[in-house]
Structure formats: C-alpha cells, structure tokens
Amino acid sequence: MARSRGYGRRDEHEVAVLDALVEWREEGLTVFELRATADVSIDELEEALRNLKDDDLITVEENGDRTVIRPADSIAPGKADERSFLDRVRDRLPF
Numbered sequence: 001m002a003r004s005r006g007y008g009r010r011d012e013h014e015v016a017v018l019d020a021l022v023e024w025r026e027e028g029l030t031v032f033e034l035r036a037t038a039d040v041s042i043d044e045l046e047e048a049l050r051n052l053k054d055d056d057l058i059t060v061e062e063n064g065d066r067t068v069i070r071p072a073d074s075i076a077p078g079k080a081d082e083r084s085f086l087d088r089v090r091d092r093l094p095f
Contacts, residue, residue, distance in 0.1 A: 016048075
C-alpha cells in the first residue's frame, strides 16, 4: 500500500490502525472491528486513536446505530497526489 501524509514518525500501533482504516475507508470501522483488524490491545488502540484524533488524522461519525471511524481525507491513498508539489514539499519539512 502506498503510504501518504500522516504516517511519518508514528509508532507501530498508530500505523496498524491507520493501515486498517485506509483499507476500509469507504465503510469505516467500529472500535471492535478496528481492534480485530489492527490486532492491537484495547489500551494500545485507545492511545493510538487519541493521538490520531488529536492530529486530525481520523474522523469519528455516527452512522445510524454505529459509531464509525474513518481516516481523514488527507491520508487516503491517491488524495496526496492531488495536492500541489509545493504542498507536498511543505509536508516533508520539519516545521
């Protein structure tokens, strides 16, 4: 899978969560589905979700009777390519 913006300097649990979410981006995943798909403990999942939410890399939506988590549009594969070259260079700079 081609990784895009949002993956840099993430711990392995956050990367596992992002990978699972990107794979299921259209449907989204509940916390229980995400835990099973990402193969992380509940404590690791809680911390990863908190960090990803703080960095605006995931969205949480009410979908009927389910709460669904999806990756932000900025990290979905293919979306990064739509950004200008200058924007992509700025993302890589450490400021």
